[in-house]
Amino acid sequence: MKLPNDFVVKMRELLQEEAEPFLRSYEQDKAQGLRINRLKLTRDEFIQTQPFTIHPIPWVQDGFYYSHEDRPGKHPYHDAGLYYIQEPSAMGVGELVDPKPGEKVLDLCAAPGGKTTHLAQKMNQAGLLVANEIHPARAKILSQNLERMGVRNAVVTNETPDRLAKKFPSFFDVILVDAPCSGEGMFRKDVDARSEWSLEHVAFCAARQMDIIEEAAKMLKPGGRMVYSTCTFSPEENEGVIDAFVKQHANFDIEHVAAYEGFSRGREDWVKDASPSIEATYRLWPHRLQGEGHYIAVLRKVDGSEQGKLDASRDHVDKKLLQDYMSFAKASLTDTPMGDFTLFGDQLYLLPSDMLSLRRLKVVRPGWHLGTLKKNRFEPSHALALTLTNDQARQQWNLDVESPEVLAYLKGETLHVDGPKGWTLVTVNGFSLGWGKATQNQLKNHYPKGLRWTGIYSNFVQTPIGEYKHE
Numbered sequence: 001m002k003l004p005n006d007f008v009v010k011m012r013e014l015l016q017e018e019a020e021p022f023l024r025s026y027e028q029d030k031a032q033g034l035r036i037n038r039l040k041l042t043r044d045e046f047i048q049t050q051p052f053t054i055h056p057i058p059w060v061q062d063g064f065y066y067s068h069e070d071r072p073g074k075h076p077y078h079d080a081g082l083y084y085i086q087e088p089s090a091m092g093v094g095e096l097v098d099p100k101p102g103e104k105v106l107d108l109c110a111a112p113g114g115k116t117t118h119l120a121q122k123m124n125q126a127g128l129l130v131a132n133e134i135h136p137a138r139a140k141i142l143s144q145n146l147e148r149m150g151v152r153n154a155v156v157t158n159e160t161p162d163r164l165a166k167k168f169p170s171f172f173d174v175i176l177v178d179a180p181c182s183g184e185g186m187f188r189k190d191v192d193a194r195s196e197w198s199l200e201h202v203a204f205c206a207a208r209q210m211d212i213i214e215e216a217a218k219m220l221k222p223g224g225r226m227v228y229s230t231c232t233f234s235p236e237e238n239e240g241v242i243d244a245f246v247k248q249h250a251n252f253d254i255e256h257v258a259a260y261e262g263f264s265r266g267r268e269d270w271v272k273d274a275s276p277s278i279e280a281t282y283r284l285w286p287h288r289l290q291g292e293g294h295y296i297a298v299l300r301k302v303d304g305s306e307q308g309k310l311d312a313s314r315d316h317v318d319k320k321l322l323q324d325y326m327s328f329a330k331a332s333l334t335d336t337p338m339g340d341f342t343l344f345g346d347q348l349y350l351l352p353s354d355m356l357s358l359r360r361l362k363v364v365r366p367g368w369h370l371g372t373l374k375k376n377r378f379e380p381s382h383a384l385a386l387t388l389t390n391d392q393a394r395q396q397w398n399l400d401v402e403s404p405e406v407l408a409y410l411k412g413e414t415l416h417v418d419g420p421k422g423w424t425l426v427t428v429n430g431f432s433l434g435w436g437k438a439t440q441n442q443l444k445n446h447y448p449k450g451l452r453w454t455g456i457y458s459n460f461v462q463t464p465i466g467e468y469k470h471e
């Protein structure tokens, strides 16, 4: 692999005799990982259900490597949100953030959502998860990924860190800053990261990271925890940022947290006059473990001002408007999701607990999307389907993962059914995939158009282990 020359020179200088094994790692295949979605199934259930060749990632309880022959992204269980495909080292971040159910959590640079979905499953639908992404198109993908994973308690915003900071002063218990970086740790995966790299770009990234972490800090409660991570090796973007930040903020400490023994320590000697506690941060090296490069620092705000007055006002949704939703829920669900409703146009959502007013924020998803209020009827959303277990829908149509009907459903085709009329949760081996609406032996397909499997998948056949392969 052709690496930028200045990068090689710099890494040789930093790593000295370790530079050769480090640089050789770029010639090896990248490790590929997936993380089980505990919101949908247990680890044991996953191991029994899944068709891939997997083995555990040592630093993540729910993480597995999969083989290069496997295509877990092109399997119906992926569409059912049973797992998230995520780079193995990146999973180390969620493990150290480790939010608890009930906490108020912010993921400030969140798209496409690898870490957000990891945090969500640790929170187990309880508490508030705000996932923010500055780029609109990426924020949409983040929202889709949260929906696929069946997350109910997340709000997705599309804001700059400084605008968010004005809205949420000293508000969050936990904040993740997975900062945009020069991506040196992703050179094996990402050709763009290699072509965009330069020493100037590293300096630009470091300055932007300082700005972002500065705004993030304003949103953390006294006593709260902030995790800073990158997927790059440059000391300027890692130890350099953290050292400068704690020197400027006496009310922040670097936390000593336990981690997997294969994680390496932050390098105090790579930053001029660095605080010795920099050694409590972590580096993940591709030549020392099976994963890409990462840096992770855990900080604690030991002191600071309590939050001022926050705007927690809610828009009231007229009960009359909810009638069609209530009728739908009574007819089609075993329990009616209730709570703080909010309407965005004709889209009905349930707000997570503790959420502040969303006024003047760019919001992609204000909470759990229930569906659309149409004229005299309610149409349930795909997001609702993916949060349901099969016993939460009154009517289900289960498809065997090895049956041709699964592919037909994912391609948007009408299915033949012999159940009663009405909204029907389509499941694959018991896991929800989406909605269909049954009328006279036909199930009208409500799998979202933008997610449908197209063209090339018609050439895919299933192997005996249930994986889809090209013919």
Ligand SMILES: C[S@@+](CC[C@H](N)C(=O)[O-])C[C@H]1O[C@@H](n2cnc3c(N)ncnc32)[C@H](O)[C@@H]1O
Binding pocket: 090, 108, 109, 110, 111, 112, 113, 114, 115, 116, 133, 134, 135, 138, 160, 161, 178, 179, 180, 181, 208, 212
């Ligand atoms: C490393 S990626 C996040 C990856 C994500 N956390 C995950 O695990 O899937 C960094 C993100 O920061 C966003 N970003 C870029 N510039 C930003 C800025 N000035 N402030 C906040 N976020 C920014 C990028 O669009 C990108 O999505």
